[in-house]
Amino acid sequence: MREFASAFYHSQAWLRCRESYLKSKHYVCERCGGLAKIVHHKVYLTPGNIDDPTITLNWDNLEALCQDCHNAEHMCSQPICADGLKFDTNGNLVQTPRVCKWSARSDDRPGP
Numbered sequence: 001m002r003e004f005a006s007a008f009y010h011s012q013a014w015l016r017c018r019e020s021y022l023k024s025k026h027y028v029c030e031r032c033g034g035l036a037k038i039v040h041h042k043v044y045l046t047p048g049n050i051d052d053p054t055i056t057l058n059w060d061n062l063e064a065l066c067q068d069c070h071n072a073e074h075m076c077s078q079p080i081c082a083d084g085l086k087f088d089t090n091g092n093l094v095q096t097p098r099v100c101k102w103s104a105r106s107d108d109r110p111g112p
Contacts, residue, residue, distance in 0.1 A: 004047045008056060017057045022064055029066035036064035040073060 008014055018039045029036045040063045041056070049055045065073065067088075088094045 002045075005045050005050055008045070008050055013053075013057060017059075017062075021059060021062050024059075025064040028064065029069050030064050031069040032066060034066035034068065036066055038065045038067065038070045039063070040065045040070055 021039050022036060025036060027036050028034075042061050042063055043049070043055055045056060055061055
């Protein structure tokens with residue numbers, strides 16, 4: 001979460017708005033139909049609009065998204081996310097655990 005938006009995302013106004021919006025969409029992602037956990041702002045929040053409730057709390061500017069659709073919105077198909085980063089359910093960019101490409105079976109290991 002960006003520093004300029006921290007107070008807003010912790011405000012009672014946002015928490016109530018977010019929960020009401022998710023309930024109104026039955027926690028269904030508006031893009032893929034999966035489980036929505038994130039309320040996305042279609043017009044991205046900036047230091048210049050963070051105090052404007054017609055942008056921050058306006059349901060016409062909100063979209064219920066699942067984690068994957070939210071990550072796609074923020075271009076997580078780009079190399080930065082391929083290198084082990086993703087957005088968590090709070091919208092924070094976090095490092096993901098690395099997964100080994102090769103299993104423990106000897107026949108799956110690359111040759112010399």
